[in-house]
Amino acid sequence: MSTRIWGPIKPIGGDQHSSEHRLRATLSWPHLIALGIGAIVGTGIYTLTGVGADRAGPAVILAFAIAGAVCACAALAYAEMATLIPTAGGAYAYTYSVAGETLGWIVGWSLILEYSLACSTVAVGWSGYLVGWIQSAGVELPALLLTGPHAGGLINLPAVLVSLAVAGLLILGTRESATLNIVLVVIKLVALAAFVALTLPAYDAANMQPFMPYGFASSEVDGTTRGVMAAAAIVFFAFYGFDAVATSAEEARNPGRDLTIGIIGSMLACTLIYMAVAVSAVGALDHRALANSAEPLALVLRTLDHPLAAWAIALAALIALPSVILVMMYGQSRIFFVMARDGLLPRALATVSTRTGAPTRITAITGVFVAICAGFFRLDEIAELANAGTLIAFIAVAACMMILRRRAPEMPRIFACPAPNLIGTLAIVGCLYLLFSLPTATLVRFAAWNVIGVAFYLAYGRRRSKLRTEPGQTEGAAG
Numbered sequence: 001m002s003t004r005i006w007g008p009i010k011p012i013g014g015d016q017h018s019s020e021h022r023l024r025a026t027l028s029w030p031h032l033i034a035l036g037i038g039a040i041v042g043t044g045i046y047t048l049t050g051v052g053a054d055r056a057g058p059a060v061i062l063a064f065a066i067a068g069a070v071c072a073c074a075a076l077a078y079a080e081m082a083t084l085i086p087t088a089g090g091a092y093a094y095t096y097s098v099a100g101e102t103l104g105w106i107v108g109w110s111l112i113l114e115y116s117l118a119c120s121t122v123a124v125g126w127s128g129y130l131v132g133w134i135q136s137a138g139v140e141l142p143a144l145l146l147t148g149p150h151a152g153g154l155i156n157l158p159a160v161l162v163s164l165a166v167a168g169l170l171i172l173g174t175r176e177s178a179t180l181n182i183v184l185v186v187i188k189l190v191a192l193a194a195f196v197a198l199t200l201p202a203y204d205a206a207n208m209q210p211f212m213p214y215g216f217a218s219s220e221v222d223g224t225t226r227g228v229m230a231a232a233a234i235v236f237f238a239f240y241g242f243d244a245v246a247t248s249a250e251e252a253r254n255p256g257r258d259l260t261i262g263i264i265g266s267m268l269a270c271t272l273i274y275m276a277v278a279v280s281a282v283g284a285l286d287h288r289a290l291a292n293s294a295e296p297l298a299l300v301l302r303t304l305d306h307p308l309a310a311w312a313i314a315l316a317a318l319i320a321l322p323s324v325i326l327v328m329m330y331g332q333s334r335i336f337f338v339m340a341r342d343g344l345l346p347r348a349l350a351t352v353s354t355r356t357g358a359p360t361r362i363t364a365i366t367g368v369f370v371a372i373c374a375g376f377f378r379l380d381e382i383a384e385l386a387n388a389g390t391l392i393a394f395i396a397v398a399a400c401m402m403i404l405r406r407r408a409p410e411m412p413r414i415f416a417c418p419a420p421n422l423i424g425t426l427a428i429v430g431c432l433y434l435l436f437s438l439p440t441a442t443l444v445r446f447a448a449w450n451v452i453g454v455a456f457y458l459a460y461g462r463r464r465s466k467l468r469t470e471p472g473q474t475e476g477a478a479g
Contacts, residue, residue, distance in 0.1 A: 010096040010104070010342070010467060029258040029265075032245050034182040036266020039241025039327035041188050041320065045274055049281050050299075054291030056231035057213040061278045063231035068271035070232075070430035071239040074394040075267040076417045077401040077427055078243060082259040083414040084404070086252065089338035090243055090331070091393035096342070098400040098407075101465060102457070107396045108339050109453035113446075114389030115244075115332035116366070119163065119325050120373035121386065126321035127158035127374075133318060148376045159374035166325045167367020170333065171353075171360045184323035191316030192273055194309065195297055196280045202304050203283035218437070233437035238274065240390045241324070242266050243397075244331035260415040329370060333363040343469065344461035388446040391435040398427035 052060035081094045089096075092111055096104030131146055147153030169180065214226035218233070245262045252258045281290060281300050289303070290296045301310035337359040341350035353360045401417060402424040417423055436443075462468070 009098070009100055010093070029254075029261040030182065031179070032252065032258050032262025033265045033269070034185045035327050035330070036242040036245045036262055037189070037269055038181045038185050038323040039244045039331075040239055040266060040270040041185070041192070041273065045192065045238055045277055045297075049278055050290045050296035052231040052235045052278070053282060053287040053296070055214070055226045055234060056228045057210065057287045058208045058282045059212040059214075059216075059228045060231050060235070060282060060287070061275055062212075063228050063235050064238075064271070064274045064278050066228070066232040067236035067239055068267070068274065070236065070427065070434070071242070071394075072267055072271065073423045073427035073430065074398060075242055075263050076423050077394075077398040077420075078245075079260045079263045079415045080401050080413060080417040080420070081397055081404075082245075082263065084411065086259065087338070088251070088334045090335065091397045092335055093338060094400045095396045098403050099396075101344075101462075101467065103396070105339075105344060105457045105461060106450060106453065107393055108335060108344070109450060109457075110389035110392040110446075111335045112332065112389075113449055114240075114386045114393065115328050115335065116370055116373065117386040117389075118241075119328045119332065119370040120159075120377070122321050122324045122328070123159040123163045123370065123374035124156060126162050126318070126325070127156050129314070129318045129321065130158050133314070150377070155375045157375070160371045162322060162325065163329075163371035163374050164367055166322060166329055167363055167370070169326065170330055170363045170367075171358065181323050181326055184319055184326075188316055188320045188323070189273070191313055192277055195301065195313060196276050198306055198309055199280040199284040199300055199304065203280070205283075207283055207286050229433075230437075233434050235274075236387075236434050239267070239270065240387070240394075241327060242270075243390070243393060244327045257414075325370075329363075329366055332370075333359055333366045336362045336366060339461075341466075343464045343466035344457065347464075385442060385446055385449065388435060388438060388442060391431045394431045395428050395435075398424040398431075 049060065052063050056063050078090075082090075085094055085097055087093050089108070090111065092104055092108035095107040127146070131141060134141060143152075144154040145157040148156050212228060214221055214228075214230075216228045218225050218227045218230040220226075242263055245259065245266060252262075277297070281296060285300050285303055290299065298310040298313050301307075301313060336345065337350055339345045340347055340362065349362045349365070350359070351361055352358060402421055404411065405420050
């Protein structure tokens with residue numbers, strides 16, 4: 001077996017697995033669109049509208065469009081790669097098959113950070129919403145069970161319970177989980193549509209002037225980084241999650257059609273939703289009133305004298321968050337599963353249930369890990385690490401798409417990204433800009449995480465890799 005400088009290349013379509021190590025195809029395109037929207041539409045649209053308005057003023061609408069455009073470029077690259085390599089694992093699998101095992105491991109390790117921290121952070125956010133909801137009804141809960149030791153409590157019990165409940169749902173089966181997710185997504189979309197319908201009649205053009213008070217480029221204003229691009233760097237993180245659709249490739253009934261519809265459809269739908277909500281919110285209320293509000297949409301509705309609708313929006317937020325946890329935990333378990341199946345993690349983890357076809361063992365471990373993080377650790381300082389992992393994955397997928405266009409142009413592409421070099425370059429440049437817009441401390445922690453990952457790979461994964469230990473493995477078309 002020949003190898004490259006970054007290790008062996010995983011064959012494209014050349015690795016076969018027994019039934020106990022192969023995921024069952026149970027998902028159709030409505031499930032995949034709902035998975036994408038379920039992951040994307042969460043806390044971001046409910047909270048980042050106010051933060052973005054503080055950074056860019058009414059031009060937060062433009063910031064959403066720019067962030068959506070960067071993600072759309074990445075989504076087009078994902079669509080081509082997901083249909084070209086329809087296996088579970090997403091960016092990890094693509095990088096392994098195009099650039100080699102070592103870089104594949106680094107991307108996979110970054111994805112572990114993305115999904116696990118995103119799950120834990122959202123679980124803590126859901127706990128905060130739930131506690132506020134219950135206490136608004138006059139019910140006081142024991143403080144020791146509402147926060148971790150870092151805040152003087154014992155454990156964030158609601159965050160632990162929702163993490164374990166979502167893991168239990170995923171263990172029941174992929175199709176059942178995806179079907180419930182469709183219901184949750186419909187509830188969220190109805191709530192946001194109601195918000196737009198109630199606020200658009202109150203649109204006041206005066207609230208849109210000046211449209212770009214802090215300019216286009218990022219700059220320091222009163223000790224805060226402001227400008228359209230500064231806002232775009234923040235609201236970008238309301239978009240990621242569509243990559244979870246790519247991790248479901250092996251479970252798609254018709255991956256060539258369904259993955260394309262799922263990835264591009266969810267991104268297009270969410271971009272339009274975000275822009276409509278931003279126009280409605282900023283047009284109905286001065287952006288300075290929205291700035292840094294923890295609940296900007298509910299604030300707009302209360303200001304317009306719609307208290308019942310404000311209450312319903314808060315309830316919809318409470319419903320939205322578990323669907324985000326579900327999709328992120330789904331993606332995390334599939335990344336773990338494929339890395340274990342490749343031998344880079346213990347292979348005993350890469351087994352599926354004979355009843356449901358889902359990887360129950362790794363899903364249970366993922367749920368416990370997320371629950372521990374959510375229950376005991378302070379996540380506010382490290383949550384941005386999830387964003388760094390996401391951006392690395394986007395960059396890797398765009399690069400893999402362009403490399404394969406040059407290395408294997410004859411490969412049949414069910415979905416071909418238009419203008420691949422332009423789209424891929426825009427995705428990479430846009431993601432690099434956003435990556436280096438993150439705080440320096442976050443980048444340092446991200447580098448430390450990858451140092452730990454490389455050390456584990458050298459000590460364990462490299463020696464137990466399936467491509468290195470099993471004879472007969474050869475390079476595929478990517479090689």
